[in-house]
Amino acid sequence: MQLERILHAQGFGSRKICRSMIRHGEVTVNGEICDFPFTEFEPENLRFTVRGETWEFREKAYLMLNKPAHYECSHKPQHHPSIFSLLPAPLLERGVQSIGRLDEDTTGLLLLSDDGQFIHRMSSPKWKVPKVYEVTTKHPLDETQIATLLSGVQLLDEPAPVAALAAEVVSDHMLHLTLAEGKYHQVKRMLAAVSNRVEALQRIRIGRLNLPADLAEGEWRWLDAEMLEAVSPVRQT
Numbered sequence: 001m002q003l004e005r006i007l008h009a010q011g012f013g014s015r016k017i018c019r020s021m022i023r024h025g026e027v028t029v030n031g032e033i034c035d036f037p038f039t040e041f042e043p044e045n046l047r048f049t050v051r052g053e054t055w056e057f058r059e060k061a062y063l064m065l066n067k068p069a070h071y072e073c074s075h076k077p078q079h080h081p082s083i084f085s086l087l088p089a090p091l092l093e094r095g096v097q098s099i100g101r102l103d104e105d106t107t108g109l110l111l112l113s114d115d116g117q118f119i120h121r122m123s124s125p126k127w128k129v130p131k132v133y134e135v136t137t138k139h140p141l142d143e144t145q146i147a148t149l150l151s152g153v154q155l156l157d158e159p160a161p162v163a164a165l166a167a168e169v170v171s172d173h174m175l176h177l178t179l180a181e182g183k184y185h186q187v188k189r190m191l192a193a194v195s196n197r198v199e200a201l202q203r204i205r206i207g208r209l210n211l212p213a214d215l216a217e218g219e220w221r222w223l224d225a226e227m228l229e230a231v232s233p234v235r236q237t
Contacts, residue, residue: 003027003048004037006057011090012050026051060115061096062228064209067110068217073101080104086218087112099123100182108134108203109211111223111231122231128180129231130165132205133187138197140172145194149177153193158183162190176204207231 001009007018007027019037021027027034028049029041046057067073071083084092091112099111099122113119121127146169152161166178177187188198204211208230215221223231 001043002038002040003029003034006041006043006046006048007050009043010055010057011093013093021050055090058222060113060118061091061094062113062115062118062223063091063096063111063220064211064215064223064227065110065112065220066211066215066217067102067107069105069107072104073098073110083110087220102203103185103188103201106201106203107217108201109206109209110203111206112220129207130178130180130205131182131203132166133177133179134170134202134204135175135177135187135191135198136200137173137175137191138199139195141169141175141196145196146175148194149190153190155183155186155189155193162186164190173199 003022004015004019007013007021008015012018012021022037023035025033025035029039029046030048043057043059048055048057065083065086067083070080071086072078072080073083075082075084083098084096087096094114096112096114097119099113099119102108102110111122122129146167149164149167152163154161162181162183164177165180166176168176170176177190179186183189187201191198202211209227212221
């Protein structure tokens with residue numbers, strides 16, 4: 001694959017822009033400047049630098065973001081900065097999308113990709129990927145509240161009660177709530193339905209993928225093969 005096409009596929013701009021960067025010596029491959037745009041390379045596992053920043057060729061982009069509070073999961077935010085402002089320009093050029101959304105005040109694990117099939121599979125109601133939320137509550141938790149969350153609560157405009165897959169009490173004011181759905185403000189509405197209130201909310205796991213302890217708020221990371229396998233959904237029959 002020609003170097004010019006590789007850079008274009010990875011989101012570094014139009015082929016004309018990529019060609020210009022190469023010819024101006026702004027691209028290195030295997031540690032050496034390559035100033036001929038039409039040099040052929042095997043793209044798989046190819047590592048290159050653009051203006052001093054190292055990249056690896058990836059046919060599709062799969063990444064995680066530790067979402068901070070006061071960011072919106074939208075390309076057109078209304079009241080707060082967009083999570084997409086936290087990503088480098090080549091990823092935006094590739095058109096990565098968030099897979100689901102977290103509320104403006106909710107923090108934690110968010111997945112993004114430019115793979116339409118993967119996004120659809122992760123978002124489709126036919127595939128139920130468990131998600132774990134760390135919930136800090138205003139009032140102390142009790143056994144009745146936990147039992148009700150597990151048996152199901154009736155939410156406004158929902159035809160049937162909505163139940164958590166699991167509810168693990170961490171402390172008097174904190175629990176880990178596991179859901180397989182992503183309804184609007186679901187965690188907050190469920191806690192309100194048992195006469196409590198969410199004070200802080202963080203998503204800490206998707207499928208078998210935990211939010212890494214060393215991934216600071218606002219930082220992103222590529223998903224490796226093991227991580228991708230950990231979040232891949234299994235169709236529910």
